[in-house]
Amino acid sequence: MANIPLPKPILIWLRGESRSIRHRFGTLPMEWLQYGLYRLTGRSWIDFYKNRLDGFATDSIDSRPPSQRYLDLAEGHLNYLKQHGLHPESRMLDYGCGILRLGLLAIPYLSSGTYVGLDISAGRLERGRQLLRKAGIKDDQYELHEVNDCSLKEIAEHQFDFVWAKSVFTHMPTADIEFMLRSLKPRLAAGGQFYFTFSQSDTPLRKTIKDFYFPVDMMRETCEMQGYEFSVQNDWDAKAQGDVMVRLRHLTHGDRASSGARS
Ligand SMILES: C[S@@+](CC[C@H](N)C(=O)[O-])C[C@H]1O[C@@H](n2cnc3c(N)ncnc32)[C@H](O)[C@@H]1O
The missing domain is CATH 3.40.50.150 (Vaccinia Virus protein VP39)
Structure with missing residues (x-):
């Protein structure tokens, strides 16, 4: 998709709230699916969200320091x-x-x-x-x-x-x-x-x-x-x-x- 030259307004529309085509049509639907599975198995939004955040957090503050x-x-x-x-x-x-x-x-x-x-x-x-x-x-x-x-x-x-x-x-x-x-x-x-x-x-x-x-x-x-x-x-x-x-x-x-x- 990145290689197809698209007019800017169409690109912006495709990116949507996610501000990224890959996130909007790839990562986000997967996350909704995963969250649906959490709910179906009796787990909460907090269970899902903490797991998501822990996945982003790296072990060492030195390897990816905050800005x-x-x-x-x-x-x-x-x-x-x-x-x-x-x-x-x-x-x-x-x-x-x-x-x-x-x-x-x-x-x-x-x-x-x-x-x-x-x-x-x-x-x-x-x-x-x-x-x-x-x-x-x-x-x-x-x-x-x-x-x-x-x-x-x-x-x-x-x-x-x-x-x-x-x-x-x-x-x-x-x-x-x-x-x-x-x-x-x-x-x-x-x-x-x-x-x-x-x-x-x-x-x-x-x-x-x-x-x-x-x-x-x-x-x-x-x-x-x-x-x-x-x-x-x-x-x-x-x-x-x-x-x-x-x-x-x-x-x-x-x-x-x-x-x-x-x-
Ligand atoms: C955008 S960060 C802000 C962190 C901090 N307040 C600051 O200003 O630096 C949101 C934080 O809220 C935490 N959080 C989200 N839902 C929460 C909940 N239900 N109870 C306690 N913490 C929660 C997240 O884990 C995350 O660390």
């Missing part, structure tokens, strides 16, 4: 949290922490042991551990958990002042988001704040196999149904960042009385 640009973005994430009150004594959960690019900066900033990271991909967590060791951060300065579902049972002993989930709901179906929100409620300390990003669209969409898009009102309803106060953060440049930032807090009694009113 410096990707790592540098975490500085903005930490500053954002600080602007919203994160301080060295805060207890923080990095939900879907991936290769720990935020941990690299947040762990030295926070008091030892107050950073907890959690992810479905053992491969990504291992890469993160290696990244931290290379930076001189010791394993006992933080806590990590590999999870298989959204029950948060691994952190049942904890409460958090700040919860952060950057580009994680982006890869979760609604049922998993609802389960996570339900599980998080007792883990969010009084006065605690949960910041997460999601990809916005006019109608609910699933692009390729792993990218989930939601209308703001749908995300609001999902969060409010679980009893949170929901606010879209205008100090996050959604256009430049490509995603929407939301803050959730526990509803107070006053909020509960007026929860019909939208902010």
Whole structure:
């Protein structure tokens, strides 16, 4: 196909959301087939997705290091949290922490042991551990958990002042988001704040196999149904960042009385 000269608009159309003809007509249908088999055998989206991510994760951080640009973005994430009150004594959960690019900066900033990271991909967590060791951060300065579902049972002993989930709901179906929100409620300390990003669209969409898009009102309803106060953060440049930032807090009694009113 690559050798047949096609007009650019046709090439773009053929590439579709995948931005690649090979991915769209080869890899993607195979992934849907594999995912269908997972579902037929009683396994979940998380089972499928973690297996997919572990397949991409290489053993050594040195053999395929993350780009410096990707790592540098975490500085903005930490500053954002600080602007919203994160301080060295805060207890923080990095939900879907991936290769720990935020941990690299947040762990030295926070008091030892107050950073907890959690992810479905053992491969990504291992890469993160290696990244931290290379930076001189010791394993006992933080806590990590590999999870298989959204029950948060691994952190049942904890409460958090700040919860952060950057580009994680982006890869979760609604049922998993609802389960996570339900599980998080007792883990969010009084006065605690949960910041997460999601990809916005006019109608609910699933692009390729792993990218989930939601209308703001749908995300609001999902969060409010679980009893949170929901606010879209205008100090996050959604256009430049490509995603929407939301803050959730526990509803107070006053909020509960007026929860019909939208902010
Ligand atoms: C795009 S990466 C973002 C990683 C990290 N938040 C960051 O900003 O560097 C998404 C991460 O979410 C994790 N993830 C996806 N679904 C998850 C779930 N249901 N629970 C926990 N982690 C999940 C993936 O394994 C992946 O590491």
